[in-house]
Amino acid sequence: MYRSPAKTTATLALALGLGPVAASAALPDVDVSGFGTAGFAITDTSKATFVRSQEQPVGVDESGDVGLDSLLAVQATVHLSDRFSATGQAMVRRLFTSGFALDVPVFFAKADLMHDLAVRVGRIQLPVFMSSDYRQVGYSNTWVRPPIEVYGMIPFDTNDGADLLYRTTLGPIDISAQTFYGRTDATTQNTAQNLAGTGGAASQTVTIQARRNWGVNVSLTMGPLTVRAGRNQSSFTSISDSTNQFIAAINAAGFPALATRLNPTNVPFEFTDFGFSFDGTHVTLQGEMVKETIGGFVPSADGEYLLAGYRIRKFTPYAMFARQKVTSARTDTTIPAVGALIPLAQGVNQLINSVGGDQHTTSLGLRWDLHESMDLKLQVDRVSPQGNGLFIYVKPGFHGPVDVASLTLDFVF
């Protein structure tokens, strides 16, 4: 992970068939680094699958799977001058597809305007949560994976646009601030089993378009304590054929106001996050509280988690509690459930329950720092969903709690 510019440049020069003189004269410094996780997870149910994030179309069940947490990323930064650089990150993981696939979550040009101020143009990780930027870097986190009750609230996680980064030190306080603007396009699978209009089909493609993403966040660090506040908003659109057809049917049945209210096209999306971390010699604590409001049929929700660990030499046992609570109405009685309208009335209620859900999880884990850039983690989660909660491919007869056991090996290089 650490830079050794001379060596990298020399290697690059050799690869290009250039001599060492040409290398120092013509080629910019290139840093190559990376991170990864090799993981296996298993649950105790066959009636639903557990996912790491909303974008993941395939989850894990009682047969166990390596696809939930395993990933490999390589990052390269080219230093064009003291002030200008370009960075790209390529990641292989199971995110938008059912198998492992390559995606590029980070790709930007950076200019250091002043010592304290930099601007980046390109794609960055959407910086909404405290650990958004490094949530995929298992080695930099105590947990095996971010709690889905909180980190799974937003169905898109990159921003294409620009951001400004400000860092300064005032006496004992280190300050970091960021503001960004941009847009996001993502394709996910909605796998809620009884999704209205799909006739019970297992999944359908959902296209997410976030426009006019705008946000700001500020972190203050003093000694072992960091506090962070963040706020962001977007104009949010979620498109799928079956949902559009169903909303058209509601309109045709004589409920245009309801059809408009359920339609998730250019609806306001607002997100507020307060977080803190305490990283002492032995004690490590981390927590966040988030509030999300969103329009259309997509539910609004609150989420919180708290993690506490105690480091003893190379071992960090930890415990975490996380929960999500839907704050918007989960039933709608606009369409009277009588006669021929019953299927439509039921469909509306299935639609508004098709994403998000109340759920809480209690986790116990152990992180073992095997080596200076490698750790091994074992984590057991007891996941308690209300109804389907945040599980996908839910079959009849599913109920919680569900136990999930995970083993991961994280590394950076």
Place this chain on the structure above:
Amino acid sequence: MKRLNKIMIGACFLLTLGLNQARAGIVVIVSAQSNARNLSVEQISRIFQGKSNLMTPVDLYRSSRIRHDFYTKVVALDEAKVIAEWSRLVFTGKVQAPKQFASGAEVVEAVAADPTLIGYVDSSFVNMTVKVIYTVK
């Protein structure tokens, strides 16, 4: 036999002396042109953890004993923790990891040329081009 003992005692003495020198002699340096005043050990620790951007840190290679002693005594964290902290910054693309050098002489050369840099070396490498702002006890 007696002679061997003497050699061994001598070797041990030299080894101890050598280790003591290495341990006692780590200094934190900035360019002679830098207007940085004395930094507290707390500030230096924050700079080398990537928390503070008062100055830009440069490192010795990971295998270096000087580096190990510096992180243990000044940053007061084990290197695994330091790597985890820097990984957070590096993989966001917000901050670059410190440049690494093979020897104290190279650190002195780099620091002398750029008044925003801060490094640590064995005191024997210090020359007129750099100034010592902290001596590791």
